[in-house]
Each structure stands twice: as structure tokens, then as C-alpha cells.
Amino acid sequence: MFHFKPPLPFMGSKIAMLKRVKEALHSMAFTQAIRKDTIFYDVFGGSGLLSHYIKQLYPQNEVIWNDFDNFKERLDNIEKTENLRFRLHNLCKDYSTKIKLPQEIIDKIKQILEQEQYLDLTTLSSYLCFAGNYAITKEQLFNNIKYHRIPAKPLNAKGYLRGVMRVSKDFKQLLEEIPQEEKDKQQAFLILDPPYLQTQKGNYRDFYTLKDFCLLVENIFKPYLFFSSKNSDILPFIDFYKKYNPVFEDYKIDKASLKIGGEDYMICSSTQTGLFDSL
Ligand SMILES: C[S@@+](CC[C@H](N)C(=O)[O-])C[C@H]1O[C@@H](n2cnc3c(N)ncnc32)[C@H](O)[C@@H]1O
Incomplete structure (x- = not known):
């Protein structure tokens, strides 16, 4: 059963991007960046919405949800x-x-x-x-407490995150712990939805700093989906940074306008057709 939003509210959850995620993953699957043995790492897992959604799309694949905020307790x-x-x-x-x-x-x-x-x-x-x-x-x-916006519909978490594996750690530790073999074989697929720089961080557990961002871009490997926003100046940054980390060469970008103004970006790593034919 698909959930198209988290069962409980979560600031920054990717409700508006799900259709785009599906399309991007399907085109990456077509170019064999997603295979039977692909393991998805939802590194900044938040509410787990992306983990849940990807598990529904690719039920045979392992999906790891990094629940840094302990959303599980709320569930x-x-x-x-x-x-x-x-x-x-x-x-x-x-x-x-x-x-x-x-x-x-x-x-x-x-x-x-x-x-x-x-x-x-x-x-x-x-x-x-x-x-x-x-x-x-x-x-x-x-x-x-001033106004109310209490939904009439009951909360429902039925089947949410079923089959998804949960971990809870800092992203740096998680990236480090991914076995080198999975990285070399491009078996580990990174889903990266970090807090956006230069935007409100709301009630997340910790602050995510420029230093964290630098550590992240230094350690990214392919294949990946990387979310960011226009406010974070991500595109000029990537254009500058690709000479230091080639995973940013030939990336593809999907732009979504936000209701409240601004623009969300989903950056997809480039893939090479036929690369994994021999596996
Ligand atoms: C934009 S939200 C992710 C939203 C998620 N994709 C969803 O759909 O619900 C970013 C998440 O990164 C988490 N985060 C912040 N610092 C982190 C860190 N050092 N390591 C891991 N996660 C972190 C935040 O607490 C927040 O849950």
C-alpha cells in the first residue's frame, strides 16, 4: 500500500516530489543504475517517506532508512x-x-x-x-495554542515502512560504513535529502552546517539522487565543484516550483548504459 505523505506531519518531507522521484528512478533503472542487487540508502531519512515510497516501487530491493530524528518514536x-x-x-x-x-x-x-x-x-x-x-x-x-486545524480523518500508518530497514546515525558515519565493495560495484544508491543550506531548519534534531555540506559533497558517490534548492545556490556550486568530485559531471536536474515561492531541485547522477551488463 502506497502512502503519499507521512502518517504524521514532518517538516521538509518530500510529498511534492514523489512523482518526480518515481520518474527519475525509472529512467535510472532503464540505464541499469538500479539493478536487482541495488541497496538504497536514504541517508537523511526524516519521516521515511522516500524510503517507504522506494520500497513500494522496488519491493525486491533493500532500502535503508536513516532515522536520525527518531521519527520511529512518533510512529x-x-x-x-x-x-x-x-x-x-x-x-x-x-x-x-x-x-x-x-x-x-x-x-x-x-x-x-x-x-x-x-x-x-x-x-x-x-x-x-x-x-x-x-x-x-x-x-x-x-x-x-490559538487556532485549530485538526483533521477529521483518522491517522493511518498501516503498512508504512514495511520491509524497510531502519538505522539511526549521523550521515558521516553511515556513509563511512557503507562497504567499499558496494561503492565500487555501484550497488549502493544514495538518496540524499539533507537540510537545505540558507533555509529554515525548523525542528530538526541538530543544526546542519556548511561544514556538514562540504563533508557530504566530498563523500558522495554514484549513483545518487540529491535534493536541494535554488536558495542554497547548489547549481553554481556544483558547476564549480565538479573538477574536485567527478560524480557531479553530467548530472541531470529536475526543477520543481514550490507553492510558497522558490524552487526545489532534484539532481540525478549520470549513468552509463551497459555498464553492468556483465553482472
Ligand atoms: C529535508 S529533511 C529529510 C526529509 C525526508 N526526505 C522526508 O521526506 O521526510 C532532512 C533530514 O536530515 C536530518 N539531519 C540533520 N542533520 C543530520 C545529520 N548530521 N545526519 C543525518 N541526518 C541529519 C534532519 O534531522 C532531517 O530529518
Whole structure:
């Protein structure tokens, strides 16, 4: 079963790029950059949406999801979050989503939340705070409850990430641990969706710095899909940098305009038809 968005909200998930990912992978499969023994490494796995989607497209292949943020904990607690969604939806459904909730309702929401041991702050922020305002502490959440956008539809994680292998480590360690043989045989396929430089980092676990970006581009190998944005100046950078790392020669690029302005880029490594005919 395909999920076209993560079962729980996650900032930066690649919902809008899935169709393009499918097309890019299919054309790479055509040129044999994807084979039966290809292992996909979703190095900046976030919500796992790309891992899930790729596993649905290529069920025979191994897919490794790097869950640096421990999204698994949120998934493991989805029933508790669903229970809250249901109660909060019933409490708020008669109030407009456009105007501030009455103070008595805000107080009731707080009472309900106070009784809970586990709170998925990201999901609750998306329900109760201004769009894009993600609380990282309970206090922040409580101070920012103003409006509501609580979906009527139940949360559903059925089959999500089934068959996908989970790891949780810094990207540098993960890249280092990929066996040299997999790199040499171009068996390891990198899915690279790092935090974008020069854009908001939201509620990710750690800051991702220019130094991290440099370490990443230094260690990239083919084949790969690499996501970035116009704001990050990635194209002029790659044009400059390809003389230092030839994996950036002859790359292909897919540009997607974003609703909120700006442009997302998906950079695909070039492939050579017939390279793996003998395998
Ligand atoms: C743009 S998001 C990835 C979104 C993901 N593709 C999705 O569809 O949900 C970037 C992710 O990289 C993670 N990240 C940041 N620093 C990292 C590091 N040093 N090692 C591994 N992951 C890191 C962030 O926490 C975030 O989950």
C-alpha cells in the first residue's frame, strides 16, 4: 500500500516530489543504475517517506532508512496521538479554523493535554499553532495554542515502512560504513535529502552546517539522487565543484516550483548504459 505523505506531519518531507522521484528512478533503472542487487540508502531519512515510497516501487530491493530524528518514536505512539486527535477534533469542530479559539476551549485543550504522558509536539503544533510554528517543548506548545486545524480523518500508518530497514546515525558515519565493495560495484544508491543550506531548519534534531555540506559533497558517490534548492545556490556550486568530485559531471536536474515561492531541485547522477551488463 502506497502512502503519499507521512502518517504524521514532518517538516521538509518530500510529498511534492514523489512523482518526480518515481520518474527519475525509472529512467535510472532503464540505464541499469538500479539493478536487482541495488541497496538504497536514504541517508537523511526524516519521516521515511522516500524510503517507504522506494520500497513500494522496488519491493525486491533493500532500502535503508536513516532515522536520525527518531521519527520511529512518533510512529510507535501514533495510537496515543490518534486518540488525542479524535478528542480535540470533537472539542473544536464547531469553531471556525479562521478565528482564534475561545479562551475556555484553549483551557480545555490544555487540560486534556496535561493528562497525557506522551505528546507528539510536532503533530499537535500542526493542529493547534500557526502554520509552520513547531513547538519543541510542552511550554512552547501551550503558549502557542490559538487556532485549530485538526483533521477529521483518522491517522493511518498501516503498512508504512514495511520491509524497510531502519538505522539511526549521523550521515558521516553511515556513509563511512557503507562497504567499499558496494561503492565500487555501484550497488549502493544514495538518496540524499539533507537540510537545505540558507533555509529554515525548523525542528530538526541538530543544526546542519556548511561544514556538514562540504563533508557530504566530498563523500558522495554514484549513483545518487540529491535534493536541494535554488536558495542554497547548489547549481553554481556544483558547476564549480565538479573538477574536485567527478560524480557531479553530467548530472541531470529536475526543477520543481514550490507553492510558497522558490524552487526545489532534484539532481540525478549520470549513468552509463551497459555498464553492468556483465553482472
Ligand atoms: C529535508 S529533511 C529529510 C526529509 C525526508 N526526505 C522526508 O521526506 O521526510 C532532512 C533530514 O536530515 C536530518 N539531519 C540533520 N542533520 C543530520 C545529520 N548530521 N545526519 C543525518 N541526518 C541529519 C534532519 O534531522 C532531517 O530529518
